[in-house]
Amino acid sequence: MVTNQSPLQMNCLTLEQYARHWIFPNTEDSHPERYSSLLPMSLLTALTDVALVLCVADSSTMAPEKDSNGLDNYGFALEGRFRDLPDDDADSSEEEDNNKLAYCVTDVPPWYLCIILGVQHCLTAFGGIIAIPMILSQGLCLQHDGLTQSHLISTIFFVSGVCTLLQVTIGIRLPILQGGTFTLLAPSMAMLSMPEWKCPSWTQNATLVNTSSPEYIEVWQSRMRALQGSIMVGSLFQVFVGFSGLIGLFMRFIGPLTIAPTISLIGLSLFDPAGTNAGNHWGISAMTTSLIILFSQYLRHIPVPCPYYSKAKKLHTTRVYVFQILPVLLGASISWLICYILTKYNVLPTDPAQYGYLARTDLKGDVMAQAPWVSFPYPGQWGMPTVSLAGVVGILAGVISSMIESVGDYHACARLSGAPPPPKHAINRGIGVEGIGCLLAGAWGTGNGTTSYSENVGALGITKVGSRMVIVASGVLMVVMGVFGKVGAIFTTIPSPVVGGMFMVMFGVVAAAGVSNLQYADMNSSRNIFIFGFSMFSGLVIPNWILKNPNTLATGVIELDQVLQVLLTTSMFVGGFFGFVLDNTIPGSKQERGILAWNKAHEDDSSNTLESGEVYNLPFGINSRLASTWLQYLPFCPPSVPRSMEGSGADINALEPKHHLGHPQPAPIILAVPL
Incomplete structure (x- = not known):
């Protein structure tokens, strides 16, 4: 005043x-x-x-x-x-x-702020990124091979960083981070649960496993190569759908009643690894879960005093909303530290047969010593990928779900970063680049693909920093983390009960995020209640029965049996399939189905003053080169701008962004929290 x-x-x-x-x-x-x-x-x-x-x-x-x-x-x-x-x-x-945003999508914060905020985004995504190799290690027979787990974590960090740089540079061009996806985790685990890929009994016993023996290496690498080939072939479908513009056709028939059971069942289907890890010590896992809930829900609006230096006020204290930004990291770190103290004083049992032994932090103590300081992941590091029809079909189900989820993330990211709604060519390019990312992830051998991270999209709303240069810094940092092998080794020493506590919160949020899509549909309609309820229940019942009775699928064609086995044991596919069929065949208006509200939510513009071309056009002068060729008519290329409009001063608002977007607010930002 x-x-x-x-x-x-x-x-x-x-x-x-x-x-x-x-x-x-x-x-x-x-x-x-x-x-x-x-x-x-x-x-x-x-x-x-x-x-x-x-x-x-x-x-x-x-x-x-x-x-x-x-x-x-x-x-x-x-x-x-x-x-x-x-x-x-x-x-x-x-x-x-x-x-108001401190930095919009086209702004470039100071280099030191980019690094600080880039680290923050990496830490925000760390829970989801490290969870995937830890879950996959069970299907790959790697429970007792901490060194290989560290290699997988380093590889997924490296590929996630590369894919993030591609997406921000030539993809959707929004500040959206790429990482491993749970949508491919469900069909991958279904594939690895098939009789021919089940782990030998001797790999489950830590005393019998020699992780350096050729026999053991072939056991897990053969499974990884099968996953790699399926992911690489399945990703070609995503590349085609994205760059051909077919994603728009798909979205015409997919609404909230298809997306809700699909996403919800991703989280619900992962209750088994969450319960298995948490059950190794329920006290430690309950403490981890309680800490994450405390930080993320009860303390999220409480600032923590933190020292800060500025030219005007010199050294002073400012407020940082640490609990709101890093709840998972803080909760897991505190539980990890407590487990270390309990291990150091032998409070936890030293006998492997006793309950609670797996909560010790010294079970993989040699991993840190064995892991190399520098190790460059490379394509084909686990051998030549193999392809199976069942694996490809299962991965396709996950790829389709990933594409649908990413389109929603693009619109949410645009609103939170002060950008106009993404045009069709940008969405097509974003989906296509995600397909390329899955192809790279398969080639490098992460055992997974890549997708847009909703957690980091939400972080934009918290931090009020929507600059894509911050995400570029995050991508570079993840590449560096993937190169330093000691970083991946650190994460493998997290006790399994701590991991289980993290999973209980994370997978619960994934399940709830799927249900939240029902806000667009009329849930007072008996039609919609039936579709959602039946889809969810079928997605739980059918896979459970097939897993208990695997020999009932006997058509006489081995390949067909494998395809049906993978599809019908993937809860996400079963629930999404019934939701899609019923929603598009049972009579109902677009308003009742939630299509109108869904589209309106994606079209609502934020208070931005940026032109679409300023945000979504290709960099490095590529647009001007495409303008004179037939390539400008491809679905993923921006339309050419008439020369008569270039340099025109008719629209002063288009040429001069508003103050609060075009120029940073003069308020200090510590760890991306505008104060």
Whole structure:
């Protein structure tokens, strides 16, 4: 708010600058000439005189802001610039101020801020990234091979970083991070549970396993090569759908009643690994779960004092919402530390036969010593990939689910980063690049694919930093983490009960995220209730029965039996299939089905002032090169801009972004939290 001092007494602005700000509140002090040129000089001078009178009058009637610390002052920013005064409705004004972005998608924060925020995004995604190799290790017979697990973690970090750089650079071009996907985890585990891929009994006994023996290496590498080939072939379908523009055709028939059971059953189908790991010590897993819930739900709005240095205020303390940003990392780290203390003082049992032994932190103590400092993952590091029809068909079901989920993430990311809704060519390119990412993940041997991370999209709303350069920094950091083998080795020492506690929270959130899609449909409709309920129940019953009676699928054709085995034991496919068929065959209006609300939610524009081409066009001058060729008509290429529009000053809003998006707010940001 404005203080009682007259403008003449204010040392931060001159009278003329104050008047210009009163007339053009969204204009930077250092560039008034850009807006001054829009008015005749005589009119501008007259308005300036009037503004001076009104400003002096305003300053004499407004009370000073009490207990102001410079961060909650609407009249002033830390750099001494005047900002918009609040409206009469203080609550709505405060809400609008809280929703403003510090950096929009095209802004470039300082390099040190990019690194800090990039680390934060890596830590936000770490839970989902390391969970996938840990779950896959059970199907790959790697439970007792910590060194190979560390190689898998390093590989998935490396590939996730490469795919993130590709997506931000030539893909959707939004600040969206790429990582492993749970949608491919379900069909992968279904494939590895087939009789021919079940782990030999001797690999389940830690005392009988010699992890360096050729026999053992062939056991897990043969399974990994089968996964690699299936993922690589399945990813070609995603590449084709993306770059051909067919994703738009798919989305016409897919609504909330298809997406809800599909996503929900991903989380529900993973209850077994969550329960198995947590059951190794329910006390430790309950503590981990409780800590994550405490940090993410109860303490998320409580700031933590943290030292901060600025030129204006020197060394001082500021507020950082640590619990809101890193709940999983904090909860797992504290539980990990407690397990280490209990191990050091032999509180946990030392006998492998006793309950709670697996909560010790020294079970894989030699992994840190054996892991190399530097190790470059490369394609085909586990051997030549193999292909099976059953594996490819199962992976295709996961790929389709991943594409649907990513389209929703693109729209959410655009809204939170201050960008216009993504056009068709950008969505096509994003899906195609995700397919390329899955192809690379299969070639490198992660045992998984890549997809957009919803957790990091949500982090944009928390941090108010939507710059894609931050995600570029995250991609580079993940590549570096993948190269340093010790990083992956550290994660393998996490006790399994701690991992189980993490899984219980993470998979529960995945299941709930699927159900949240029902908000678009009319759930007072008996039609919709039936479709969702039947799809969910079928997705649980049928796979469970097939797993208990695997020999009942005997058509006489081995390949067909394998395909049916993989599909019918994948809960996500069964539930999504019934949801898709019933939703598109049972009569119902688009409003009742939730199609209209779903489309409207994806089309709603945020308060952005950026042009679509400014965000989604290809970089490095590729657009200008495509404009003169037939390539501009491809579904994934941006349309050419008429030369008559280039350099046109007709639309001043298109050329000059608003202050709060085009230029960073002058408020300090610590760990991406605008204060």
